[in-house]
Amino acid sequence: MRPLPHLFMTEAVxxxxxxxxxKSYGPVQALLSADLVVAPGEVHALLGANGAGKxxxxxxxxxxxxxDEGTISVRGRELRVGSPARAARFGLxxxxxxxxxxxxxxxxxxxxxxxxxxxxxxxxxxxxxxDVDFTELTGDLPLPLLRMIDLARALxxxxxxxxxxxxxxxxxxxxxERVFAVMHERRERGRSVLxxxxxxxEVIATCDRAxxxxxxxxxxxxxxxxxxxxxxxxxxxxxxxxxxVGEAIERDAQVMGPRDADAPAALEVESVSIGHVQGVSFTLxxxxxxxxxxxxxQGQDELFDVLSGERxxxxxxxxxxxxxxxARHPYDAIRAGLVLVPAxxxxxxxxxxxxRENIASPRYNRFSRWGVINMREEGRRVRNAVESLQxxxxxxxxxxxxxxxxxxxxxxxxxxxxxxxxxxxxxxxRGIDVGTKRQIYVLLRRLADDGGAILFFSSELxxxxxxxxxxxxxxxxxxxxxxxxxxxxxATLLRAMHGLVEDEAVA
Amino acid sequence: xxxxxxxxAPLRRAPELRRLVRRHGWTIGVxxxxxxxxLYWRSQTTLPWGPFDxxxxxxxxxxxxxxxxxxxIVVISGGIDLSIxxxxxLVNVVxxxxxxxxxxxxxxxxSVLLVLAAALVGALTGLTIVVTKVADIIxxxxxxxxxxxxxxxxLTIPGGGVPAHYASLITVDTVGTKWLPAAVLVLLGAVVxxxxxxxxxxxxxxxxxxxxxxxxxxLAGVNVPAARIAAYAYSGxxxxxxGLALSAASGLGDPHSGDIYTLNSVAAVxxxxxxxLGGVGGLIGPIAAAFVLTLVKTILIIKGVDQNWAQVIQGTxxxxxxxxxxxxxxxxxxxxx
Numbered sequence: 001m002r003p004l005p006h007l008f009m010t011e012a013v014x015x016x017x018x019x020x021x022x023k024s025y026g027p028v029q030a031l032l033s034a035d036l037v038v039a040p041g042e043v044h045a046l047l048g049a050n051g052a053g054k055x056x057x058x059x060x061x062x063x064x065x066x067x068d069e070g071t072i073s074v075r076g077r078e079l080r081v082g083s084p085a086r087a088a089r090f091g092l093x094x095x096x097x098x099x100x101x102x103x104x105x106x107x108x109x110x111x112x113x114x115x116x117x118x119x120x121x122x123x124x125x126x127x128x129x130x131d132v133d134f135t136e137l138t139g140d141l142p143l144p145l146l147r148m149i150d151l152a153r154a155l156x157x158x159x160x161x162x163x164x165x166x167x168x169x170x171x172x173x174x175x176x177e178r179v180f181a182v183m184h185e186r187r188e189r190g191r192s193v194l195x196x197x198x199x200x201x202e203v204i205a206t207c208d209r210a211x212x213x214x215x216x217x218x219x220x221x222x223x224x225x226x227x228x229x230x231x232x233x234x235x236x237x238x239x240x241x242x243x244x245v246g247e248a249i250e251r252d253a254q255v256m257g258p259r260d261a262d263a264p265a266a267l268e269v270e271s272v273s274i275g276h277v278q279g280v281s282f283t284l285x286x287x288x289x290x291x292x293x294x295x296x297x298q299g300q301d302e303l304f305d306v307l308s309g310e311r312x313x314x315x316x317x318x319x320x321x322x323x324x325x326x327a328r329h330p331y332d333a334i335r336a337g338l339v340l341v342p343a344x345x346x347x348x349x350x351x352x353x354x355x356r357e358n359i360a361s362p363r364y365n366r367f368s369r370w371g372v373i374n375m376r377e378e379g380r381r382v383r384n385a386v387e388s389l390q391x392x393x394x395x396x397x398x399x400x401x402x403x404x405x406x407x408x409x410x411x412x413x414x415x416x417x418x419x420x421x422x423x424x425x426x427x428x429x430r431g432i433d434v435g436t437k438r439q440i441y442v443l444l445r446r447l448a449d450d451g452g453a454i455l456f457f458s459s460e461l462x463x464x465x466x467x468x469x470x471x472x473x474x475x476x477x478x479x480x481x482x483x484x485x486x487x488x489x490x491a492t493l494l495r496a497m498h499g500l501v502e503d504e505a506v507a
Numbered sequence: 508x509x510x511x512x513x514x515x516a517p518l519r520r521a522p523e524l525r526r527l528v529r530r531h532g533w534t535i536g537v538x539x540x541x542x543x544x545x546l547y548w549r550s551q552t553t554l555p556w557g558p559f560d561x562x563x564x565x566x567x568x569x570x571x572x573x574x575x576x577x578x579x580i581v582v583i584s585g586g587i588d589l590s591i592x593x594x595x596x597l598v599n600v601v602x603x604x605x606x607x608x609x610x611x612x613x614x615x616x617x618s619v620l621l622v623l624a625a626a627l628v629g630a631l632t633g634l635t636i637v638v639t640k641v642a643d644i645i646x647x648x649x650x651x652x653x654x655x656x657x658x659x660x661x662l663t664i665p666g667g668g669v670p671a672h673y674a675s676l677i678t679v680d681t682v683g684t685k686w687l688p689a690a691v692l693v694l695l696g697a698v699v700x701x702x703x704x705x706x707x708x709x710x711x712x713x714x715x716x717x718x719x720x721x722x723x724x725x726l727a728g729v730n731v732p733a734a735r736i737a738a739y740a741y742s743g744x745x746x747x748x749x750g751l752a753l754s755a756a757s758g759l760g761d762p763h764s765g766d767i768y769t770l771n772s773v774a775a776v777x778x779x780x781x782x783x784l785g786g787v788g789g790l791i792g793p794i795a796a797a798f799v800l801t802l803v804k805t806i807l808i809i810k811g812v813d814q815n816w817a818q819v820i821q822g823t824x825x826x827x828x829x830x831x832x833x834x835x836x837x838x839x840x841x842x843x844x
Contacts, residue, residue, distance in 0.1 A: 064726065085728035100726035104719035104786035105712060113712045114727045137530075 013076070015040045015192050016061070016092075016161055021070035022216075023056050025401060030056040032216040033070065038161060041190040043183050045203040045224065048213030049236050049405075049433035054196055057213065058165050061194075062094045063087040074160070093159030097166040097431065099150040103139030107149060110138055120156035121149070128152065128178045144171050144296075151182065162186055162193045168202060169431045172296045180206050198433055199460075200229045212236055237435045264322060266422050266453035267307075267338070272316030275302040278477040279316065284422065289444060289454040291468035291485070293461065293493050299477040300457050304426045307455070308340035309333030321421065334362060337421030343430040345407040351400035355391065356382050358399050358410050362418040385413035389443060405436030412443065422453040430459065441467050464488040473497050533780030533832060534792040540828070541795050544802045551809055558685035565688035566677055568801035569752040570595065572694050574768040575775035575793035576702070577745030582776050584738035585718035585785030586643035590632065591746045591772050593654035595765030598625055598750025600658050603667025603760025611672040622747040628654075629743020633736035651769065658762040667760035674755045690752075697748055698790055701741070706789075714738055719786025774825050775800055780832075800825075 016038040023031040031053045038044045048054045059065045061072060063083045072079050074090045087094070094100075101110050111118045111134075118134065125132050130148055138146060147167055154162060164183075168176045183193045183206055195207060203210055204224045211221045212235040220235050267284040276299030284290045294300045305311040307318070309327030318325040320336045327333040330340070339362075342348050349358050359382045386393060389409045395401040399410060408428060415423060425444070429437045444467055448454055456467055464471045464485070471488040473481045473496035481496035528535070549556050574591050581588040598621050606614045636646045677690040705711040713734040716724035725731050746765075753764045779796035781788030803824060807817040 062726075083728075083730075084726050085730065088728055094726070096726060098723070100723045100728075102716040102719040102723050102727070102786070105715055109707075109712050109715075110727070112707075113709060113716055113724075113729060115709065135526075 013040070014038065016072070016074055016194070017076075018057070018061065018072045019070055021057065021060055021072070022068045023053075023060060023065070024068060025395065029216055031060070031067070034213060034216060034218045036211050036218060037221070038192050038194055039209075040160075040192055041187055042208040043187055043193045043195060043206055045207040045210035046194055046196045046213070047200075047203065047210050047232060047236060049435045052213040052236070052433070053216040054213055055165075055403075056216075058094070058163065058196060061087070062092060062163060088157065088159075091160030092163060093154035093157050093161070094163040094165060095147065095151045095154050095167050097147075097169055099143070099146040101138045101146050101150060104137065106135050106137055107132060107141075108134040110149075111153060114153065116153045116156055121152045124152035124155045125149065128182070130178075144175050147171065148175060148178070151179065155182065158191075160191060162191065163196075164193060165196045166198070166431055168197055168199060176202075198431065198437075200224075200232055200434065203232070204228065214238060233434055236433065265319070266321060267455070268317075268319040268322075269307075270317040270319070272303070272306060272313045272318060273477075274306055274311060274313045275299060276477040277302050277306075277313075277474075280474065280477070280479055281316075282472055282479065282482075284453045284455055286421075286451045286453050287448050288470070289448050289456055289468045289485075291464045291471035291488065292455065292457045292474060293464055293471055293488070293497055294457070294474040295497050296459075298474050298497075300426075300474060303474075304340065304424055304455075304457065307333065307338055307422075307424050309338070334420075337419075339415045339418075339420040339423060341408070341411050341415070341423060341425045341428045343427035345404065345411055346400070348411045349399050349407060352398055355386065355393050355396035355399055355402070355410055359385055359414045359417050362414055381417040382413075385417040388416065389413050390439065405432045408432055408440070409436070412440070416447075420452065422455065423447065425454060425456045427457055427459050429463065437463075461490045461493050464493060534789070534795070536832065537779060537792050537795040537799065541799050541802070544799060544806070548802060548806050548809070551806065558688075561686060562678075562688040562690070564798070564802060564805065565690035566756050567805070568798045569677060569690045569694060569756065570749045570765075571768060571771055571775060571801060572794045572797040573697070573745050573749035573752055574765075574772035575779065575797045576698060576790045577742035577749070578772035578776045579779065579781045579788060579790050579793040580702070580714065580741040580745070581643075581738045582773075582781050582783060583718045583785060583788055584714045584735055585721060586636070586735065586738060587647065587773070587783075588629075588632075588739065588742045589644065589647040589769050590650035590654055591742060591749075592765040592767065592769030593651045593658060594625055594628070594743060594746035595750040595753060595768050596658040596762055597654045597661065597765075598747045599753045599764045600662040600667065600760035600762050602751055602754045603669060604661060606670060606673065606754070607668040609670060611670050614670050614673045618751050621751065622744050625743040625747030625750075626740040627743070629746070630736050630740040632743070633739030636739070637732040637735055655762075655766075658765075662760050662762050665759050665761040669754050669758055674758055677752065677755050693752075694794065697745075698794070701744060702790055710734070710737065715786055717785075771800060777829055778825055 014037045016036070018034070018036040020033040020035065021031050022029075022033055034053060034057060036046070036057065046054055046057065056065070060067045063086055066082070074092070079087075079090050084094070102113065105113065108118060111121055122132075122134070125148070128148060130145070132145065132149060138149075141149075151164075151167065164179070167179055171179070180202070183195065186193050187208075195203070197203060207224050209221055210224045210232065211218050212232065213219070214236060222231070222235070224232065264286075265283045266286045269283075270281050271279040272281070273279055276297065278299075280299070280303060282290065292300055292303070302311065306313045309330040309332050312326070312328065320338060325336055325338070327336065333339070340348070350361065356379070360378045389412060391409045391413060392402070392406050399407060402410065412428070423444075429440055432440070441463070444454055444456070458464065458467075465488050468485040468488065470485060471483045471493065472479050473483070473493060475497055483492060483496070552560070574595060577591055578588055602617060602621055605617050609617065632646060632650050635641070636643050639646070677693055679689050702711075713724070713729045714737065716727070716729050717731050717734045721731060724734075749768065750765060754760065757764070775793045775796040776788075777783065778799065779788065779793030781793060800821065803821055804817065807820060812820065
């Protein structure tokens, strides 16, 4: 294995030392005297369930928000951060999941805006084998590429500490590999990286140490290779919660069995073509979770757009419950019982409004007689949904204040409250912590057992065998294989997703 | 779900010309519209038509062009300035009172000081918005009343005056060619001096950045409050130039002279291709739009259309043009994939 740098003697001359950081938002205590020490020349992971305080800690370190208490020092010098520009002067360079690039300016203008050296950035991009036209508007470039540009810009400043906040979420694996290469290179050169991610495999493969947050406090700093994923999860969730979730999944796995193949289909898709999609057909039955696995840009976006009523297919036929389905608007799809849980939660939510309004909003089209909203009925349904999904509503007055996992639960809860026939989940666990992820797996299974049909796309291959009864792999706009859920391990999926198998196993 | 296409493939590079049209198509369109209107205007007059007509159009359009420049900068930075009209009135009456007995050089000095003072007042407006976090539209609406009241306090009824030489700054025939009015030269001079020199530097880019995506700009280390305050300072300065243009054109101070420019500047900005959402556009488009709006009014007068109907027609035209432009862009977006 790679040599561990002189980790444990470096505490005294830590590069970054944060002590007793606290921050509360109204009634919610996001951080409660949290500590974090990053040594020079190490790749340090920051882990925690959603709402554990990771984002808050990162925002404090980068000067995006001000803390209530505590100190941050760099090489022993106390730093009152104050603003992102100030944090940069102290050698901290963050790269966020949502890149700090302005869409209406060109790449070159964005670099000039921050005083970055365009030639150094171009050099960094070339090292990562990326070809970027600096005269393009950044708004015209795909998100993964923007993250890489943001990374190159941060590297061009030669920072002491590179802060990577969920940069690998939804990043194609080839680009993620290049990020890991950068992290290795930083370590070789004695610089440090603080890596925030939900993917524990990445942490184990790349990080020297990991600090784990739970309920706003750092509960442990460990060497991730020792003890593996389960140990990390246990720290993240607390020992009891980890066991409970594990059992729930096991129990559900036993119930999972072959479905009645003769039941009438909830959704039939017959040789549908649109954009990248060329003649895709499949059938989804009530009580079934059907996975769709594909590499980036193989047509899965278009397929979900069509089913959720956002676009109309160029050709082909869709039947819902046996009846022809033609939607010109998401409203038509919702009325037909086809409802969407998108990866980008804020796309589906009303961020300024309350949890209750968000959950009830699809109903505003429906049961209100004469336009009057039945508040009691609404309250009852919302409460039921909130309870069955265990949504933390302490900050529920405005949905934007909830953690990512809780927001995603709200997008599912709204369909629970308003009723649906087929749930379309497009990467529903993107950027969500392990604990909430497992809750969502359990929930999807429960919904299926209650007779719902679920179409499930994920960018995380490990989820398919956990969640799905059947998995279709799509490559180049066509279905390349259909696998039984349990057989859909990562290796098989990857081969099928690259078009290397043609209908190998059939359910 | 507009998630990204495959990223490893080298990016397709649009040909230079096509990209130019895509990015500046709207501005080009507004200039074509202006050109078409000028041809139509010419065909409609029975009297001889020459440099004099172009010059009077330029003088008519100058105050609105300045107002549109100020408004455009604020809108680009993600705000809106409803105080422009009152600021113009105030500068108009103050200049008319101070210049009434002044010599030419003295009048020039007063002009420079007034522009600086107006920029300062604009900066204070911006500071109020940034510090109190009250919405732009509310603070500038309040300033509309404050400055309007101040203008009435300075001059209750139209009066004052400017030196003849000062007025001729924008009314004189230009040396060289008679077809290039002095008013246009003054306008271009001011825009180049105040805006074109900073637009591509960090402060100018910061204005675009805070209007385009404020959170990203902040994370990138842009001083967001400073950029927003600067935008309002710009707006104040351009409104002052507009007020001075009113003084020079009319030779009078009138406390209500600027009233129509608040909303007309918004119209010019929208017609000039500046996105009300911020981050997109420039000053070249709104300037042409200011000329278009002025020319439409002139043509309607020539055609003998009733003043009240003229307003209705003008409003309808703005909506139609913006709508057609929006449709064209959306259509292009669809076919382009």
